[in-house]
Amino acid sequence: MRALQLTAPGVLEMREVPVPEIGPDDLLIRVGAAGLCHSDSFVVGLPFPLREDPMTLGHEIAGTVEAVGGEVTGRAVGERGIVYLCWSCGTCRECRSGNENVCLAAGRTAMPPCPGLGPDGGMADYVRVPANSFVPVGDLDFEQAAPLADAALTSYHAIRGAREQLRPGATAVAIGIGGLGHVAVQILKAVAEDVRVVAVDVTPDKLDLAAECGADLGLLADGETAARILELTDGRGAEAVFDFVGTDPTARLAVESVAPNGAYRMVGLGGGNPGIDAGPAGGPGLPWGATVRKSYGGTKSDLLASVELARQGRLRMAVERFDLADGPTALDRLDHGRIRGRAVLIP
Numbered sequence: 001m002r003a004l005q006l007t008a009p010g011v012l013e014m015r016e017v018p019v020p021e022i023g024p025d026d027l028l029i030r031v032g033a034a035g036l037c038h039s040d041s042f043v044v045g046l047p048f049p050l051r052e053d054p055m056t057l058g059h060e061i062a063g064t065v066e067a068v069g070g071e072v073t074g075r076a077v078g079e080r081g082i083v084y085l086c087w088s089c090g091t092c093r094e095c096r097s098g099n100e101n102v103c104l105a106a107g108r109t110a111m112p113p114c115p116g117l118g119p120d121g122g123m124a125d126y127v128r129v130p131a132n133s134f135v136p137v138g139d140l141d142f143e144q145a146a147p148l149a150d151a152a153l154t155s156y157h158a159i160r161g162a163r164e165q166l167r168p169g170a171t172a173v174a175i176g177i178g179g180l181g182h183v184a185v186q187i188l189k190a191v192a193e194d195v196r197v198v199a200v201d202v203t204p205d206k207l208d209l210a211a212e213c214g215a216d217l218g219l220l221a222d223g224e225t226a227a228r229i230l231e232l233t234d235g236r237g238a239e240a241v242f243d244f245v246g247t248d249p250t251a252r253l254a255v256e257s258v259a260p261n262g263a264y265r266m267v268g269l270g271g272g273n274p275g276i277d278a279g280p281a282g283g284p285g286l287p288w289g290a291t292v293r294k295s296y297g298g299t300k301s302d303l304l305a306s307v308e309l310a311r312q313g314r315l316r317m318a319v320e321r322f323d324l325a326d327g328p329t330a331l332d333r334l335d336h337g338r339i340r341g342r343a344v345l346i347p
């Protein structure tokens with residue numbers, strides 16, 4: 001089969017490899033679509049290899065069950081679904097409490113094995129997955145379903161974690177209207193009643209996309225953005241700020257525009273420094289009561305909720321389709337901010 005593999009730091013290659021063998025608790029999935037996330041770009045850019053041997057990328061997987069392991073119950077060949085990306089242990093205290101994204105088995109880094117970021121992922125004709133990671137999607141298109149596995153899951157989790165701030169009349173800011181951000185705007189509109197959504201990005205076309213997704217207002221990111229948000233909120237700031245970029249400027253923007261008791265959620269992995277200190281609140285720094293959460297992925301129930309929203313027609317992914325073989329081109333466009341919504345690779 002074909003697989004898009006990271007063969008050395010910075011080197012992506014389409015290779016012919018054997019179809020994976022499955023164990024008794026696994027499924028073999030025939031991939032229908034695989035989303036391309038900015039985290040893939042991060043992994044390709046790492047200066048060291050994640051694995052000694054070539055690794056197939058792809059953690060947003062949608063497809064059809066092709067084969068079922070001998071010990072698996074309740075799954076059948078031909079079922080359509082997506083793959084939950086936290087391959088957590090399922091038995092620890094956190095997993096049993098429904099916090100699979102911070103599984104104890106993953107240690108303090110709390111990042112359970114994830115396809116395409118350790119085990120082989122879904123940018124291939126077939127992928128092996130643990131059967132309990134499979135989530136049926138009914139008749140959703142694969143290219144609509146694949147981005148639910150991360151773009152929607154991660155956004156949904158960050159937003160659910162700020163639900164106390166998202167009361168009627170509140171303002172929410174989404175910084176970075178890419179794969180995650182354009183879904184986050186829709187989730188905010190779907191789950192938070194009467195919340196004003198302000199979208200921030202560096203290009204006008206991303207703000208147009210945000211408007212199509214239901215954002216009430218779009219702001220270009222520049223030196224004035226925090227002041228604009230304060231102006232819009234009577235000097236108080238936004239009750240929730242979701243940063244889907246995570247660089248120095250966006251981290252500072254979040255700190256400078258969040259309201260007292262507000263929620264600042266770090267999702268983007270840009271390595272930015274928000275410059276938070278333990279001094280008295282005042283000036284442009286973090287206001288009293290504001291919370292910061294570094295949000296990773298989401299729980300299985302966040303994924304089920306995302307699938308449900310999509311099946312109800314309340315989440316619509318903006319998708320750019322690429323042939324699997326054109327993955328490197330798609331990645332290059334993503335790196336240059338030239339993907340509208342999510343790039344999805346079709347084997």
Ligand code: NAD
Nearest residue numbers: 037038039176177178179180201202221267268269296297
């Ligand atoms: P993307 O490339 O599709 O979108 C990023 C968007 O941010 C683009 O629209 C870009 O124009 C915009 N942007 C860039 N610089 C900006 C700035 N200074 N101000 C405002 N907007 C700016 O990326 P994505 O796939 O949506 O991923 C977003 C981030 O989230 C990445 O860092 C990714 O690694 C991370 N991520 C984190 C998790 C998690 O669990 N925490 C999960 C998935 C992705």
Ligand code: ZN
Nearest residue numbers: 037038039150
């Ligand atoms: Zn991702």
